[in-house]
Each structure stands twice: as C-alpha cells, then as structure tokens.
Amino acid sequence: MEISELQKVASQVRRDIVRQVHACQSGHPGGSLGCTDLLVGLYFDQMTLKSDESGKRVFDMNGTGEDLFFLSNGHISPVFYSVLARSGYFPVAELATFRKLNSRLQGHPTTHEHLEGIRIASGSLGQGLSVSIGAAQAKKLNNDNSLVFCLMGDGEQNEGQVWEAAMYAPHHKVDNLVAFIDLNGQQIDGPTEKVMNNRDLGAKYEAFGWKVITMQGNDMADVVSVLNQARELSGNGQPIMVLMYTEMGAGVDFMMGSHKWHGVAPNDEQLAAALAQLPETLGDY
Amino acid sequence: MKKYTFTEKKDTRSGFGAGMQVLGQTNPNVVALCADLIGSLKLDAFIKENPERFFQTGIAEANMVGIAAGLTIGGKIPFATTFANFGTGRVYDQIRQSVAYSNKNVKIACSHAGLTLGEDGATHQILEDIGLMKMLPGMTVINPCDFNQTKAATIAVAEYEGPVYLRFGRPVVPVFTPADQKFEIGKAWMVNEGTDVSIFATGHLVWEAIQAGEILAEKGINAEIINIHTIKPLDVEAVLASVKKTGCAVSAEEHQVNGGLGDSIAQVLVQHHYVPLEYVGVNDSFGESGTPAQLMEKYGLNAASIVEKALKAIERKNA
Numbered sequence: 001m002e003i004s005e006l007q008k009v010a011s012q013v014r015r016d017i018v019r020q021v022h023a024c025q026s027g028h029p030g031g032s033l034g035c036t037d038l039l040v041g042l043y044f045d046q047m048t049l050k051s052d053e054s055g056k057r058v059f060d061m062n063g064t065g066e067d068l069f070f071l072s073n074g075h076i077s078p079v080f081y082s083v084l085a086r087s088g089y090f091p092v093a094e095l096a097t098f099r100k101l102n103s104r105l106q107g108h109p110t111t112h113e114h115l116e117g118i119r120i121a122s123g124s125l126g127q128g129l130s131v132s133i134g135a136a137q138a139k140k141l142n143n144d145n146s147l148v149f150c151l152m153g154d155g156e157q158n159e160g161q162v163w164e165a166a167m168y169a170p171h172h173k174v175d176n177l178v179a180f181i182d183l184n185g186q187q188i189d190g191p192t193e194k195v196m197n198n199r200d201l202g203a204k205y206e207a208f209g210w211k212v213i214t215m216q217g218n219d220m221a222d223v224v225s226v227l228n229q230a231r232e233l234s235g236n237g238q239p240i241m242v243l244m245y246t247e248m249g250a251g252v253d254f255m256m257g258s259h260k261w262h263g264v265a266p267n268d269e270q271l272a273a274a275l276a277q278l279p280e281t282l283g284d285y
Numbered sequence: 286m287k288k289y290t291f292t293e294k295k296d297t298r299s300g301f302g303a304g305m306q307v308l309g310q311t312n313p314n315v316v317a318l319c320a321d322l323i324g325s326l327k328l329d330a331f332i333k334e335n336p337e338r339f340f341q342t343g344i345a346e347a348n349m350v351g352i353a354a355g356l357t358i359g360g361k362i363p364f365a366t367t368f369a370n371f372g373t374g375r376v377y378d379q380i381r382q383s384v385a386y387s388n389k390n391v392k393i394a395c396s397h398a399g400l401t402l403g404e405d406g407a408t409h410q411i412l413e414d415i416g417l418m419k420m421l422p423g424m425t426v427i428n429p430c431d432f433n434q435t436k437a438a439t440i441a442v443a444e445y446e447g448p449v450y451l452r453f454g455r456p457v458v459p460v461f462t463p464a465d466q467k468f469e470i471g472k473a474w475m476v477n478e479g480t481d482v483s484i485f486a487t488g489h490l491v492w493e494a495i496q497a498g499e500i501l502a503e504k505g506i507n508a509e510i511i512n513i514h515t516i517k518p519l520d521v522e523a524v525l526a527s528v529k530k531t532g533c534a535v536s537a538e539e540h541q542v543n544g545g546l547g548d549s550i551a552q553v554l555v556q557h558h559y560v561p562l563e564y565v566g567v568n569d570s571f572g573e574s575g576t577p578a579q580l581m582e583k584y585g586l587n588a589a590s591i592v593e594k595a596l597k598a599i600e601r602k603n604a
Contacts, residue, residue: 062360111387119358121387124378130348131383134355134363137340141316142359161379164348172340 016082032079034246057088072128073153089117126159155187170209186259217246291459302327304439369398399539416544430491437468473523479509496588561601563594
C-alpha cells in the first residue's frame, strides 16, 4: 500500500481510538496512538493474512501459513481492536461496545469472547514475548516460513519474564520472530528513566544475542521500510528486536509528550479537539 | 475387603515418563518443555526419541508456560514440566492469563508434589497446588495414584482438548492398578465397595486408604474406598452414590485440607446430601525435611490416620 494510503488508515484508526475511549470513559489512549503507525503498517502492508476466495478476511486460531501478531502490552487494546476491525476481522460497528458489558472487546484483549484476530489474552504484562516464541517455534515444527511479530511496551521491560524470554529466543535460534519495544519513555507513574531506568535496551538485547534495529515509529515511511528490513533479516539464526521510537499520544497534540494520557479518557471537549486534528478517511463507525 | 497386592514399587513420575514415551511414538503433535529438570521428570526417553519436539527452557518457568501457550497456536500439545512448586504457585498468573483464560491446550505436568518430595524441605514441598489449580475456570486437575495410573492419565490428557494440571510425585510407591487400564478423566475408580464409611482418596493416599480398609475390616468395618484421581471435574455422582449408602466420609490427600480434594467433596455434601466428613491432609502447616515415610507419619498422612478419621466419622454418624 502507498504510504499516503497507510497514513489515511492511521488517521481513521486514531479517530477510532479516541472515540472508543471517550465512549466508555476508560482505556488507554496514549500508547494506542503512539503504536498506531506500526499496527497499520503491519496489518495493511507487511503481514500476509488469510482471506477467502471473495477476499473476506478469515480467522483461524492456528494461523498456519500466515504471519501472526501478538500484543503483549494489552492495555493498548483500542488500537488493536480498530486495526483488526478495519482490516476485516470483525464489524467496525462493534468498536462501539469497547469495555462495555457483554462486549467481545474487553478492556484487555482476550480469546475468551472469541473475537476474531486475537490469539492470546494479554494485559498482565511480560507474557507476550514468551507466547510469541512458542508460536514461532510451532511454525518451525510445521515447516511454516511465515513470521511472528510481537509488540511490548518499554515500561513492560521491568517484568522479569521478558528477560527469561530474551535469553531463550537467541539460544534456540528463534529467527522467525520480530519483536518491537514501544520506546515512548513513559509508564504509569512517570518517565521510565525515573520509575525504573531501562538504560540501554539495545545493548541489553544485543548482549542477549538479538539482532537489534531501530524504527521511527511515528514516521510511516520508516515503519514500512524497517518492517521490510526486519523480514529480510529473518531466517539468519537470530531473533530480531526493533527499538521503536514513538511519542505517547502521537497525532493528538495535547496528548503528546506526557504519561498523563496513559490511561485517561478525553471529555467531550477534548474529544472534539482531538477529532479536529484527525481527518475522517474511512468513515466513522 | 477386596485384596490388592503389588509386586514392585515405582515412582509416579516414571509413569509420566513412560506415558510421554508412548505419546512421542503415537502423537506427533505432542511436545515437551522442561525447566532444567529432565532427569527428575523422567523425560530422557521422550527427548532421545524426539529431540526436535523437546524445548529446554532453563530455570525459567514463567517463560516456559508462555512458550507452551504459544506452541498450541500451531496445533501442538505441549507438556510443560517441572516440580509442582515451580509449575503452579510460582507461575500462577502466567497459567491464569496465558493458559486458562486463553483456553490453551497446555498440560502443566508436575512432579515432586507434596511432602513426599522429602529431604529438600518445605521450600519445595507444595501443598497448595491442587487448590490453586482447581480455582482456575476451565482447568482440569488430575492426581493419579501409582505408576500405571499416571502413565494412563498422561496418555489420556493428551487426547483431551483443554488445559490440564497433572500432578505426580517423587517416591517409589506400590504399583497396584492394572497396566492396561483405560483412564477416564472425571470418572472415579471404585477400589472397594463397602457400606459403613466412604474413603475418598487421591494420589499417594490411595494405597494408604487400601491399607486402612484392611485394618478397618479387621475391626468389622466395611469401608468403601474410592479413588478420586480427577479432582476437577469431580465425579459428583460417584461421591453422592457412595455417601447415600455409607452415611459418612473421609477425604485423604497429600495437600492442605484448605482448598483440596476434601473441600471439593464437602461442597457436594453440604449442597446435595449432608453427611459427616473427616479430613486427612496437612492442617494449615508447611512441611519440613525428612524421609517421605517419616513426613507422612508426622503429618498424619497414612493408613493409621485414615483409620482414626474413619472411626470418628462413623461415631459422628451414629451420634
């Protein structure tokens, strides 16, 4: 897809994010907005995904023969739900049910409600990289040469399980795995360097044996280019880690650059101000 | 009292290893993971015959559970293995979110459960794992009683679709169940039909219950002994049919009385058919170092304790 077309999708996804969070007055807009370009780049350009003969998106849990994406930092569910709906997994209108009673769009993603496109529950942090490794190793056993992608937060790097997984993947040469860390420098209690300093994540992952590359996560051209680079680097005996520099709240000026909008919903006025900055490109739900 | 004899003693974990060897040969989707305890889990044969289907995780149980969940996406049937303490309590949230809530076809298969782990002491002797696992929605909990039953259970859980906790142990114990048994998940096994008291036993306590039954028979008491190898889902029908006949019951398990098999039975009794119930289990205590036999005696997990509780249950019934 052309970069300009991907940017149009991203604008609509950002509208979906702030509208979902506003409608239930809860959820996590900041990280969702920051990771929008990556998820759009993955689902609308990079990933090979299954469709039926009529072009309709189909979902099966095993995902054999298609690329898989796992969201480890499950709190940014609004961007995940929007991208899944906009790429055809379930009706866009269902976004209106986000975080409401009897919805399939739970606060954090789950397979429990059988929402198409979701393969694991996430929300309790630090587990997605392990799950992604397992899915990647299953692909190898199945002689399936498609890729597994996994997104984590930078605050999430505080979790010990992440480092168990970081040690395992290079040891077992899980080279069909591309992981991303959303480096927005923010977590709930403040800047990551003040809450728990991750210091040099690139040096850490390199020392563990990963191939580390970087991405400007809010520059769609760079997102597309680095995703292509990551695929080219796969299959060389090393897992790939993409340090993705983003701005929390990207696309909505007053939500950017602060941890304040990690888990806060906009009021009516703020919603209007946010939507005024985000052109409606594919039609609101 | 039906007569049970044994010609050899074997550890239940070797039953697991034997079951895994069969699965390695018969089910290409079965894979195994282990957190640096291959020898203890008796996985050598499976690994030797299927090296590409084994994943060494190192001493990293949380990661192991997550990888197991991921392997199911792709159709694998992973057995995540370690000691029961590290495979349940240490990784409760990983099992809760990535396995149970995500409804993944992961088998958490753990050895060295309970006091009979022995000399390593309380840090390793988990007595809370049945309770932890049975509380998780959708989790099946199985605690077989000897080598043959553990082997059969291992093969059976691979055929069952859904998360399972399979619990077994370290010491050698009598092998008294048939080698060719068919293991039915959720179906209690009638060890001995009786009329005076129901003894519901699981795991290593089943053999002790049989010994207790013989002692009670000498006293003229006809004990019904039922092996509850599947704690969840509990065979409610078998429990009720038995207590309606005997009018009192004893539960016996190598586990805390809080939250174990006995509590599952008590729920059934208070809701459907109240009879006196006496518990044989560890009473709100940690274990300690010692030989398995010494510990089972000190903490009251043996035939003598079962006899004592059976007599008490009968006394309460007749009061």
